[in-house]
Amino acid sequence: MSRRRTPALVATTLLTLGLAACSTDAAPATWSPAAEPSTTATPAAEAPRGRAPEKAFAIGVRQLTLNRDGDRPLPVTLWYPARGESGGTAKRSAPAAGGRFPVVVFSHGLSARPADYAALLTRWAAAGFVVAAPTFPNTSRGAAQVNPLDVLNQPADVSYVLTEVLALDGRAGDPLRGRLATDRVAAAGHSAGGVTTIGLFTLGRDERLGSGVVLAGTALGVGSAFAGTAAPQLFVHGELDEVVDYSAGRAAYDRVPWPKAMLSLPRGDHGRALLADGASLRVVADTTVEFLRWSLYGDDTAKRRLPADAARGGLATLDNRL
Numbered sequence: 001m002s003r004r005r006t007p008a009l010v011a012t013t014l015l016t017l018g019l020a021a022c023s024t025d026a027a028p029a030t031w032s033p034a035a036e037p038s039t040t041a042t043p044a045a046e047a048p049r050g051r052a053p054e055k056a057f058a059i060g061v062r063q064l065t066l067n068r069d070g071d072r073p074l075p076v077t078l079w080y081p082a083r084g085e086s087g088g089t090a091k092r093s094a095p096a097a098g099g100r101f102p103v104v105v106f107s108h109g110l111s112a113r114p115a116d117y118a119a120l121l122t123r124w125a126a127a128g129f130v131v132a133a134p135t136f137p138n139t140s141r142g143a144a145q146v147n148p149l150d151v152l153n154q155p156a157d158v159s160y161v162l163t164e165v166l167a168l169d170g171r172a173g174d175p176l177r178g179r180l181a182t183d184r185v186a187a188a189g190h191s192a193g194g195v196t197t198i199g200l201f202t203l204g205r206d207e208r209l210g211s212g213v214v215l216a217g218t219a220l221g222v223g224s225a226f227a228g229t230a231a232p233q234l235f236v237h238g239e240l241d242e243v244v245d246y247s248a249g250r251a252a253y254d255r256v257p258w259p260k261a262m263l264s265l266p267r268g269d270h271g272r273a274l275l276a277d278g279a280s281l282r283v284v285a286d287t288t289v290e291f292l293r294w295s296l297y298g299d300d301t302a303k304r305r306l307p308a309d310a311a312r313g314g315l316a317t318l319d320n321r322l
Helices: 005-023 114-126 147-169 192-199 246-255 277-295 298-314
Strands: 058-064 076-082 101-107 132-136 180-192 209-215 233-238 260-265 318-319
Touching: 005 132, 005 147, 058 114, 058 277, 076 114, 076 147, 101 114, 101 277, 114 277, 132 147, 147 180, 147 192, 147 260, 180 192, 180 277, 192 209, 192 260, 209 246, 233 246, 246 260, 260 277, 277 298, 298 318
Parallel strands: 101 132, 101 180, 180 209, 209 233, 233 260
Antiparallel strands: 058 076, 076 132, 260 318
16 A cells, blocks of 8 residues: 555545445456355365475566456566575566475555565565565556456456466476476465455455465455365454554454464554564564465474564564464
8 A cells, every 4th residue: 555645545445445346336246245155164275394495585576567358457576586695675587596486476555566565575585485466457556547446356367467477487488487386375465455365265266375464454345255275364454554444354354264363563554564664564574474484385383483473572463373
């Protein structure tokens, strides 16, 4: 969520999303929030037990030009583990590090862009994940016409982007050929991107996804009927969120029938404390990294470290049901 937008304006657009989502004319029929079926847990398809990389990687960055159905341009920023010394900024088109790395697809908030989240997403890449972050055509900053209702089309966008990114692993000549763990995939997103992410586990269930990270998100418009194979979820929410009320995020979290945890920041707002404030960002980054190490690499030591990372500095509390 761009800090250039006033909270009142963003809140209005999200409210518009919720009201319009109740109209059968506002979105495709497949996304109509009809009566939800009962939510039941299914056995988890756990990642094979393993160890996540212990070292930090250098970071590479590149761009993909994608377009779904010819009328939904979806430029994608890819951050990935690269060769070289760790630390410093991401280097454009740097050679990929050796090994196979899980993939995380990240969805930005309303009137934002992937680069707004670079401080967090580059930490994920340095920890051993390939992060694919599309810029959505009608909800990003700079879009010809911002349409909050288009959030309902974004889960399908993410599934398309995931297909195209995973295909790079077998594409002759691509720098990421043989570098993607195509069976270890997660979705993550902030605000409207959190709505998108929840949608990928409810009405738009993508069974390739093994886990999810929801930052300041809500089930508004996409429902909370979590479906399919169990996929662990980590929710992160500021208790002083002025756009998506903490109770709305908590309500979505409570509906998750799978292993889950919720990181709550008592002094956290909608985005600044989650993504820009140094101390809080470190807590969010460390907690999300450990969650991804466990849920995608199958690293049980990361799962055991997660509560301590969440408690560091007394800035957050963790409801841990993993």
